[in-house]
Amino acid sequence: MPRKPEILKPTSESLTLAADTLREGNLVAFPTETVYGLGGDATNEHAIAQIYAAKGRPQFNPLIVHIAKKEDAAKYVVWNEAAEKVANQFWPGPLTLVLPRAPQSPVVLLASAGLTTIAIRCPDHQTARALIREAGLPLAAPSANASGQLSPTHAQHVAESLGGNVDLILDGGSCEIGVESTVLDLTSDTPTILRHGGVTKEMLINLLVDVREAAHDENAPKSPGMLLSHYAPNLPIRLNATSAKDDEAYLVFADDSGLKGGATRSNLSISGDLTEAAANLFSMLHDLDHEHLTSIAVAPIPHEGLGAAINDRLERAAV
Numbered sequence: 001m002p003r004k005p006e007i008l009k010p011t012s013e014s015l016t017l018a019a020d021t022l023r024e025g026n027l028v029a030f031p032t033e034t035v036y037g038l039g040g041d042a043t044n045e046h047a048i049a050q051i052y053a054a055k056g057r058p059q060f061n062p063l064i065v066h067i068a069k070k071e072d073a074a075k076y077v078v079w080n081e082a083a084e085k086v087a088n089q090f091w092p093g094p095l096t097l098v099l100p101r102a103p104q105s106p107v108v109l110l111a112s113a114g115l116t117t118i119a120i121r122c123p124d125h126q127t128a129r130a131l132i133r134e135a136g137l138p139l140a141a142p143s144a145n146a147s148g149q150l151s152p153t154h155a156q157h158v159a160e161s162l163g164g165n166v167d168l169i170l171d172g173g174s175c176e177i178g179v180e181s182t183v184l185d186l187t188s189d190t191p192t193i194l195r196h197g198g199v200t201k202e203m204l205i206n207l208l209v210d211v212r213e214a215a216h217d218e219n220a221p222k223s224p225g226m227l228l229s230h231y232a233p234n235l236p237i238r239l240n241a242t243s244a245k246d247d248e249a250y251l252v253f254a255d256d257s258g259l260k261g262g263a264t265r266s267n268l269s270i271s272g273d274l275t276e277a278a279a280n281l282f283s284m285l286h287d288l289d290h291e292h293l294t295s296i297a298v299a300p301i302p303h304e305g306l307g308a309a310i311n312d313r314l315e316r317a318a319v
């Protein structure tokens with residue numbers, strides 16, 4: 001029998017339980033004014049890997065980081081004038097801002113799928129903000145549905161879509177807006193709408209004058225995150241390497257006793273657990289990226305489960 005998630009009305013007790021659950025690195029679905037989010041600690045790689053596993057996507061999609069108040073944004077992203085303007089008007093609310101990652105941002109690279117930018121928003125929902133405050137964490141939260149299904153606007157939708165893949169659902173009733181937030185890219189001179197949502201273009205034009213729409217651009221990527229600049233190591237990456245040279249770093253997976261070579265080695269998951277491997281992926285690539293080596297050799301990684309997303313990211317980093 002698959003495990004069932006616990007569904008609780010938001011009370012001070014259930015919020016404390018939910019905040020503890022998040023601090024332990026586990027997942028909590030919570031209501032926002034747009035749709036329910038599947039929340040995890042944005043500073044914890046294992047929590048983020050669990051989010052991707054629960055959603056069952058073949059790729060790591062960049063996630064939105066949720067904060068309780070505008071003033072917290074600068075800890076995670078490089079804030080700018082345009083951001084200040086729109087946040088003053090629309091936060092808390094259904095507007096997500098894409099901004100450069102702050103140099104000391106504690107948000108793990110896996111949460112932004114390795115992008116050099118972070119999407120951030122302050123939701124207009126009491127339960128969401130109370131949860132973020134009580135946990136004391138920025139929460140990464142995609143819509144709380146399995147990949148390919150509709151975004152959930154009731155606690156029951158979440159339970160039906162995610163089942164035992166979420167530990168706890170805070171039931172805040174139905175979501176007022178029911179469509180996701182607008183995603184606005186503020187990393188270039190012209191603000192660009194990457195996804196239409198609760199805040200319309202007309203509302204934004206009043207404030208920003210010139211607003212572009214990526215969705216109407218034929219060359220725009222379907223998934224906005226994917227063509228933007230990704231974290232990639234300085235060293236070239238060599239995939240499906242069944243051995244490594246003495247001047248290469250070697251990123252391996254599961255039992256590596258039969259694999260030869262490598263100046264230094266990191267194992268994504270000795271036990272062969274792909275969720276653990278996803279959690280370690282970006283930080284291990286980062287640590288192996290040493291100037292005195294020639295490349296990073298990566299051992300074959302199975303394509304099942306989160307392995308598909310891991311291979312997808314490695315292939316992008318390899319070009």
Ligand code: TXA
Pocket residue numbers: 032034035036037038061062063064094096098112115117118119123141142143144179180181182183194195223224225228
């Ligand atoms: O209303 C919402 O935004 C809901 C609630 C839970 O807050 N969340 C939501 O998350 O819809 P999700 O993961 O289903 O959609 C996030 C969108 C995706 O289109 C993703 O590509 C984009 O935001 N995104 C996230 N980070 C990005 C980044 N750094 N650059 C560009 N796009 C980004």
Ligand code: MG
Pocket residue numbers: 142143151
């Ligand atoms: Mg979604």
